[in-house]
Amino acid sequence: MIRLMKSAALAVAVSLSATSAFAAENVRLTGSGASFPAPIYLTWFKDFSKKTEGVTVDYQSKGSGAGVQDFLNKTVDFAASDSAMKDEEIAKVGEGVQLLPMTAGEIVLAYNLPGNPKGLKLPRDVYSDIFLGKITQWNDPKIAAANPELKLPATPITVVVRADSSGTTAVFTKHLSAINPAFKEALGEGNTVNWPATDKFIKSPKNDGVTATVRQTPGAIGYIEYGFAKLAKVDFAALQNKAGQYVVPNAESGAEALAAVKMPENLVAWLPDPDGAKSYPITSYTWMIFRKDNGNPAKAKAMRDMIEYSLTEGQKIADSMGYIPLPQSVVDQVRKAAQNIQ
Amino acid sequence: MNTPFAIPDNPDSACQPPSTRDFLVDRTFRALARIGVVLVLALVFALIYEVGRKALPGMEKHGFDVLFGSVWDVNQGKYGILPAIWGTLYSALIALLIAGFFGISMAIFLTQDFLPAKLAAVFRTIVELLAAIPSVVYGLWGIYVVIPAIRPLTAWLNSELGWIPFFGSSLSGPGLLPAALVLAIMILPTVAAVSQDALTSVPMKTKQAAYGMGTTHWEAILKVMVPSAATGIFGSLVLGLGRALGETMALAMLVGNANTITLSLFAPANTLAALLALNFPEAGPNEVEVLMYAALVLMFITLLVNVVGSLIMLYAQRGNK
Numbered sequence: 001m002i003r004l005m006k007s008a009a010l011a012v013a014v015s016l017s018a019t020s021a022f023a024a025e026n027v028r029l030t031g032s033g034a035s036f037p038a039p040i041y042l043t044w045f046k047d048f049s050k051k052t053e054g055v056t057v058d059y060q061s062k063g064s065g066a067g068v069q070d071f072l073n074k075t076v077d078f079a080a081s082d083s084a085m086k087d088e089e090i091a092k093v094g095e096g097v098q099l100l101p102m103t104a105g106e107i108v109l110a111y112n113l114p115g116n117p118k119g120l121k122l123p124r125d126v127y128s129d130i131f132l133g134k135i136t137q138w139n140d141p142k143i144a145a146a147n148p149e150l151k152l153p154a155t156p157i158t159v160v161v162r163a164d165s166s167g168t169t170a171v172f173t174k175h176l177s178a179i180n181p182a183f184k185e186a187l188g189e190g191n192t193v194n195w196p197a198t199d200k201f202i203k204s205p206k207n208d209g210v211t212a213t214v215r216q217t218p219g220a221i222g223y224i225e226y227g228f229a230k231l232a233k234v235d236f237a238a239l240q241n242k243a244g245q246y247v248v249p250n251a252e253s254g255a256e257a258l259a260a261v262k263m264p265e266n267l268v269a270w271l272p273d274p275d276g277a278k279s280y281p282i283t284s285y286t287w288m289i290f291r292k293d294n295g296n297p298a299k300a301k302a303m304r305d306m307i308e309y310s311l312t313e314g315q316k317i318a319d320s321m322g323y324i325p326l327p328q329s330v331v332d333q334v335r336k337a338a339q340n341i342q
Numbered sequence: 343m344n345t346p347f348a349i350p351d352n353p354d355s356a357c358q359p360p361s362t363r364d365f366l367v368d369r370t371f372r373a374l375a376r377i378g379v380v381l382v383l384a385l386v387f388a389l390i391y392e393v394g395r396k397a398l399p400g401m402e403k404h405g406f407d408v409l410f411g412s413v414w415d416v417n418q419g420k421y422g423i424l425p426a427i428w429g430t431l432y433s434a435l436i437a438l439l440i441a442g443f444f445g446i447s448m449a450i451f452l453t454q455d456f457l458p459a460k461l462a463a464v465f466r467t468i469v470e471l472l473a474a475i476p477s478v479v480y481g482l483w484g485i486y487v488v489i490p491a492i493r494p495l496t497a498w499l500n501s502e503l504g505w506i507p508f509f510g511s512s513l514s515g516p517g518l519l520p521a522a523l524v525l526a527i528m529i530l531p532t533v534a535a536v537s538q539d540a541l542t543s544v545p546m547k548t549k550q551a552a553y554g555m556g557t558t559h560w561e562a563i564l565k566v567m568v569p570s571a572a573t574g575i576f577g578s579l580v581l582g583l584g585r586a587l588g589e590t591m592a593l594a595m596l597v598g599n600a601n602t603i604t605l606s607l608f609a610p611a612n613t614l615a616a617l618l619a620l621n622f623p624e625a626g627p628n629e630v631e632v633l634m635y636a637a638l639v640l641m642f643i644t645l646l647v648n649v650v651g652s653l654i655m656l657y658a659q660r661g662n663k
Contacts, residue, residue, distance in 0.1 A: 164624070165621060165623065192416050195600075197413075198600075199512075199602060199609035205594050205620055212486070216485050220515065
């Protein structure tokens with residue numbers, strides 16, 4: 001019996017030392033945050049972990065706010081956020097914060113009209129008024145004026161918005177607040193806003209919920225991410241941009257919008273209403289958040305490698321997944337800034 | 343039988359006292375059972391304590407404004423859950439009406455010799471299978487099947503009978519009625535299964551006596567069997583209501599989550615459970631306090647329903663004797 005116990009103890013000791021030796025070469029990065037870029041991040045991290053010996057990157061998609069909270073509580077190595085990070089939050093991190101825009105996305109207005117008419121065009125004042133609850137019928141003269149070739153029914157407009165707190169809502173309401181003072185006054189911007197309480201405003205959880213509801217509801221309109229709309233094959237509207245042109249969301253119009261704004265030194269650029277005749281109006285960067293001083297050279301190196309991979313290989317798959325590749329100038333800026341992560 | 347120990351088959355040993363082993367087994371079992379009871383109670387109290395502790399700051403800050411407010415605006419720090427309370431109760435009650443009617447009818451049909459015993463067992467299993475379907479599947483099914491199916495009828499009701507408050511608005515998609523319909527299907531297995539148990543546990547003699555007095559099949563069912571099983575049937579309704587109040591995912595997908603208070607069955611509404619599920623993941627500290635407060639309210643409503651249900655059952659039982 002005693003011999004048995006001894007050998008068991010030995011086995012445990014051996015296996016323990018084996019795992020600790022293993023752990024020494026193995027770097028594990030954990031991150032959490034935004035759900036909007038989660039599909040592309042998860043693909044990057046999976047490929048990167050597979051191609052890089054001894055480095056594993058885990059990412060939990062739990063929302064921008066929760067990611068920043070985890071980052072502040074130091075439960076994760078890095079975070080991701082659609083709404084960057086507030087100055088007072090940055091001030092709380094003694095090690096210093098490096099924000100890096102990693103990809104960008106568009107928000108589209110998906111609609112469902114009887115007869116599935118394609119190519120609906122929505123002027124700026126119209127779509128902001130729809131989400132303000134002021135325009136309530138599809139045959140509203142303002143919509144009809146912009147779409148003379150479409151036969152618009154006398155159906156009430158059912159507006160589908162996100163029920164859960166979401167970075168998508170934050171980006172969308174930021175844009176609406178920028179183009180419509182009445183919207184800013186009444187609803188403002190944020191991860192959740194107080195949408196008008198009428199029986200024609202419906203809230204559905206997540207992108208999937210909004211998409212399903214729009215599809216099943218004749219006369220519905222809702223905002224979803226471009227990547228999602230592309231996968232779900234729903235009809236989406238061409239929106240009028242700042243220059244007065246109607247633009248369809250796609251990688252080119254998104255890239256135009258990104259090119260229209262100059263990336264500042266801190267790498268936080270907002271595009272609530274981008275200039276440029278070909279720019280899609282609702283486009284936004286999304287960020288990863290790192291500590292400048294990680295106190296662990298191996299981890300910091302793994303992070304820089306991961307960023308480099310995302311900037312090179314990662315950008316190539318962005319378009320196919322419904323995201324917008326970063327402009328080359330921004331890639332260079334991010335690469336330079338990544339050196340601050342030590 | 344009240345003897346705590348089994349009497350051995352061997353007649354010679356019938357008068358022996360319990361052996362040490364019997365004694366130990368008995369004691370151990372009793373101790374384990376007690377620990378189980380204490381653990382369950384401790385768990386319930388820990389739950390209430392923890393939720394209550396986290397809700398306390400919210401209660402101090404907002405007081406009863408939360409209960410009677412109808413605006414939920416995180417950016418302005420306004421939290422009102424009255425529409426959610428209303429929606430929770432309204433949807434659960436409608437679901438209970440539907441599930442109660444069908445569940446009890448089903449229980450009568452399956453237990454009162456309408457079907458051969460084997461066929462009844464098959465149907466019973468099928469109804470119980472409904473309980474095994476995940477909530478999300480019900481939600482999707484509601485969006486893709488129930489809503490399109492009821493749309494023509496609701497449009498007609500709204501245009502022809504729109505002056506009745508229940509049909510006062512047109513159904514855009516998710517709303518109270520689809521949510522309540524799906525909820526009814528979800529609680530149907532509970533109602534049907536417990537009512538069946540209640541009906542089968544009515545002694546055979548009662549039924550035979552009824553027939554002996556010359557009742558018809560239906561008279562025996564409606565005037566003797568159902569009243570005798572009333573306590574159990576009522577219990578099934580209370581259990582079903584309890585489930586309906588707490589159901590989350592399917593409702594979050596179907597109810598529309600709009601903070602409106604209206605009698606209209608076709609308007610979107612909100613429920614407490616959906617509110618909690620949708621807002622927790624990204625809630626900031628201030629919002630969490632209020633969400634905990636809302637969770638406490640939901641627990642209180644469920645508790646109240648169960649207590650009232652038990653009291654009515656107790657009263658009914660006393661009346662029976």
